[in-house]
Amino acid sequence: MKLLVEAWQNLMLHKTRSGLAALGIIFGVASVICMLSISEVARQDVIGRMQRMGLNNVIVDSVKPERIRRRERQESDESWSARYGVTRTDLEILADNVPVVEAVVPMRVLFKDVVANLHVSDITVVGTTPGYADVMEHAVASGRFLSPVDGAKADPVCVLGHTAARELFPLQSPLGEVVKIGGIHFDVVGVMDRKGQTGSGGLLADPDRAAYVPFETSFARFGRMQVRLGQGTQEMTELEVNRAVLRVASSDQLLPVAQIAENLLERRHDQEDVAVTVPFELLSEHEKAERIFRWVMASLAAISLLVGGVGIMNIMLANMAERRSEIGLRRALGATRAEIVSLFVGESTVLCLLGGALGMAVGAALAQAIGALAQWEVVYQPLSFPFALGVSVLTGLAFGTLPAVKAARLDPVLALRVE
Amino acid sequence: MDPLIRLQEVRKTYAMPGGDVQALKGIDLEFHEGEFTSIVGTSGSGKSTLLYLLGLLTEPSDGVYWFRGRQTDVMDDLERSRLRGREIGFVFQSFHLVPQLDIERNVLLAARYAGAPGNGVPLERRATELLERVGLSHRFGHRPVELSNGEMQRVAIARALLTGPSLILADEPTGNLDEENGAHVFELLTSLSNDEGKTVIMVTHDMQLAEKSRRVVRLRNGEVIES
Ligand SMILES: Nc1ncnc2c1ncn2[C@@H]1O[C@H](COP(=O)(O)OP(=O)(O)OP(=O)(O)O)[C@@H](O)[C@H]1O
Ligand SMILES: [Mg+2]
Numbered sequence: 001m002k003l004l005v006e007a008w009q010n011l012m013l014h015k016t017r018s019g020l021a022a023l024g025i026i027f028g029v030a031s032v033i034c035m036l037s038i039s040e041v042a043r044q045d046v047i048g049r050m051q052r053m054g055l056n057n058v059i060v061d062s063v064k065p066e067r068i069r070r071r072e073r074q075e076s077d078e079s080w081s082a083r084y085g086v087t088r089t090d091l092e093i094l095a096d097n098v099p100v101v102e103a104v105v106p107m108r109v110l111f112k113d114v115v116a117n118l119h120v121s122d123i124t125v126v127g128t129t130p131g132y133a134d135v136m137e138h139a140v141a142s143g144r145f146l147s148p149v150d151g152a153k154a155d156p157v158c159v160l161g162h163t164a165a166r167e168l169f170p171l172q173s174p175l176g177e178v179v180k181i182g183g184i185h186f187d188v189v190g191v192m193d194r195k196g197q198t199g200s201g202g203l204l205a206d207p208d209r210a211a212y213v214p215f216e217t218s219f220a221r222f223g224r225m226q227v228r229l230g231q232g233t234q235e236m237t238e239l240e241v242n243r244a245v246l247r248v249a250s251s252d253q254l255l256p257v258a259q260i261a262e263n264l265l266e267r268r269h270d271q272e273d274v275a276v277t278v279p280f281e282l283l284s285e286h287e288k289a290e291r292i293f294r295w296v297m298a299s300l301a302a303i304s305l306l307v308g309g310v311g312i313m314n315i316m317l318a319n320m321a322e323r324r325s326e327i328g329l330r331r332a333l334g335a336t337r338a339e340i341v342s343l344f345v346g347e348s349t350v351l352c353l354l355g356g357a358l359g360m361a362v363g364a365a366l367a368q369a370i371g372a373l374a375q376w377e378v379v380y381q382p383l384s385f386p387f388a389l390g391v392s393v394l395t396g397l398a399f400g401t402l403p404a405v406k407a408a409r410l411d412p413v414l415a416l417r418v419e
Numbered sequence: 420m421d422p423l424i425r426l427q428e429v430r431k432t433y434a435m436p437g438g439d440v441q442a443l444k445g446i447d448l449e450f451h452e453g454e455f456t457s458i459v460g461t462s463g464s465g466k467s468t469l470l471y472l473l474g475l476l477t478e479p480s481d482g483v484y485w486f487r488g489r490q491t492d493v494m495d496d497l498e499r500s501r502l503r504g505r506e507i508g509f510v511f512q513s514f515h516l517v518p519q520l521d522i523e524r525n526v527l528l529a530a531r532y533a534g535a536p537g538n539g540v541p542l543e544r545r546a547t548e549l550l551e552r553v554g555l556s557h558r559f560g561h562r563p564v565e566l567s568n569g570e571m572q573r574v575a576i577a578r579a580l581l582t583g584p585s586l587i588l589a590d591e592p593t594g595n596l597d598e599e600n601g602a603h604v605f606e607l608l609t610s611l612s613n614d615e616g617k618t619v620i621m622v623t624h625d626m627q628l629a630e631k632s633r634r635v636v637r638l639r640n641g642e643v644i645e646s
Contacts, residue, residue, distance in 0.1 A: 013519035014519070326517055330528075330531070331476060331500070332474065332476060332515075333504055333529050334501060334504015334531075334533040335500060335504075336497050336500040336532075337496050338496070339500075411477070412471075413467075413476055413477050416471075416511060417467075418512065418513040
């Protein structure tokens with residue numbers, strides 16, 4: 001301890017040089033802290049999204065074929081229509097032929113305005129079945145979710161997502177109230193809990209900004225077509241189901257189920273307009289990528305600390321050359337070789353310790369700044385702090401030793417001689 | 420009375436690429452407590468080598484060196500260093516003050532390894548007393564660069580005295596000083612031996628000063644030709 005205080009005092013005698021020497025360590029540690037934080041943010045984000053999509057689900061998405069995309073982009077003066085994607089028949093076939101599937105839940109996204117008491121909000125309308133709440137693990141906050149009866153009669157009822165409810169009915173409970181969806185009155189029968197973003201490929205990225213209506217109702221009230229009006233033309237696409245979620249009982253059945261579903265659909269679709277994904281698989285793929293990323297990070301950290309350490313060593317060597325006479329003097333005043341070693345090792349250790357501490361602060365600040373720019377919540381890897389500090393102290397010890405030993409080996413008689 | 424220092428057949432050889440350099444070729448010398456000695460000789464005759472050898476900063480290649488009856492060449496680094504720190508004070512031609520420290524802290528540095536002399540006076544007080552004694556009370560808080568050469572050498576003498584050593588070794592202490600300052604430093608050194616009974620050994624080129632000292636050891640080519 002006394003040694004460290006003395007080292008600190010010696011370093012303060014050479015502030016500029018000490019600062020420069022610590023710079024490498026500061027940047028090394030800062031970049032490590034910052035990058036670890038970013039990777040942690042990314043990891044938690046991916047895990048969160050995957051979990052919200054349901055880790056025991058197989059997702060079957062409708063994909064707009066390139067042919068139709070191209071057509072949409074063209075300014076054409078003809079009306080046209082096209083159809084693609086998962087159909088209601090597909091759903092039945094999947095439900096009947098894929099074993100161990102507990103539920104098949106469709107999601108049909110409708111682009112309709114949702115209005116209540118003149119409040120307009122940016123809300124996605126989703127036609128789905130009662131199984132949705134279970135399969136997506138999305139709980140009801142008040143009222144109830146859609147029931148089989150609603151669908152059977154194609155009733156105009158809806159359930160609002162958390163945010164949607166707040167924005168449409170800022171002052172009162174939405175239960176029993178009426179919202180207008182695409183000009184048609186719907187009774188609000190329930191409100192969902194907060195869920196958080198899923199960001200699942202653009203489809204219902206925010207389940208809290210949704211209005212859920214019975215799947216059957218969506219066809220009965222709004223028809224099968226999505227109509228886009230051009231200048232005197234109509235572009236009609238028919239898309240029955242945007243997404244089908246297949247719930248399986250346990251995660252080891254995910255891959256076989258996905259495979260079977262893919263084979264079934266392949267036989268029925270001659271264009272490439274469906275895609276089967278397994279969130280769980282994405283997660284483990286992400287983890288694989290993450291592991292590689294970590295190795296890259298670790299090597300980067302090692303390199304930057306190596307550079308920092310070599311910087312320290314360089315400066316300590318220069319320091320030693322400049323303090324030759326002081327080394328000789330200290331020996332004359334009774335310092336042993338070991339005491340000269342600990343003097344210099346102490347200085348480089350304190351330097352690295354301070355550099356490490358400062359680097360952690362800089363890294364944390366940098367992560368905050370990036371978080372603020374990218375608008376995400378900053379998460380730190382808690383272990384990264386003690387780890388960074390430990391590594392910087394070790395760097396100080398490792399790279400401070402050579403200059404220190406050189407200093408101690410210096411013949412005091414030569415050190416005291418005037419050149 | 421036993422001598423403070425006894426050298427017997429002491430040699431110092433430096434291995435050099437062009438062949439060995441014999442800096443000291445069999446020195447037999449004794450120095451007694453309270454003695455003031457000047458060592459003189461031409462350049463390269465081995466004066467500094469002898470002085471640093473006496474100061475335990477370098478070891479003889481051959482021969483025996485007793486300090487207060489203890490054989491020093493068998494001691495380890497720690498023992499030699501502690502003995503050096505407590506019993507021996509150095510004064511150099513080029514002062515060797517630490518430029519970043521003020522003069523009090525330069526003096527106090529002497530206690531860093533050797534510890535305080537066991538007389539109960541707090542170190543800081545002892546340091547200021549010593550600086551007063553060498554006539555620098557008006558310079559407290561100053562750094563070495565703000566001092567004249569004569570003043571710097573007096574700081575170095577105060578530093579050499581902090582731990583209460585019995586032996587003062589000075590290598591051309593007046594070499595960088597003008598006549599007046601040199602005389603002042605010489606007076607200080609002689610008073611240490613006359614008034615405090617310290618053993619003072621001074622290497623010098625200044626024959627006038629050497630003649631004023633009680634004993635002169637003359638070296639030539641690594642050998643004592645007069646003692
Ligand atoms: N570390 C060393 N390595 C090799 N040779 C050395 C070393 N130190 C001293 N010598 C040699 O030993 C001899 C005596 O040197 P020393 O410094 O003792 O002389 P000196 O009498 O003090 O001379 P000066 O009056 O110039 O200071 C010289 O020939 C010198 O070159
Ligand atoms: Mg000399």
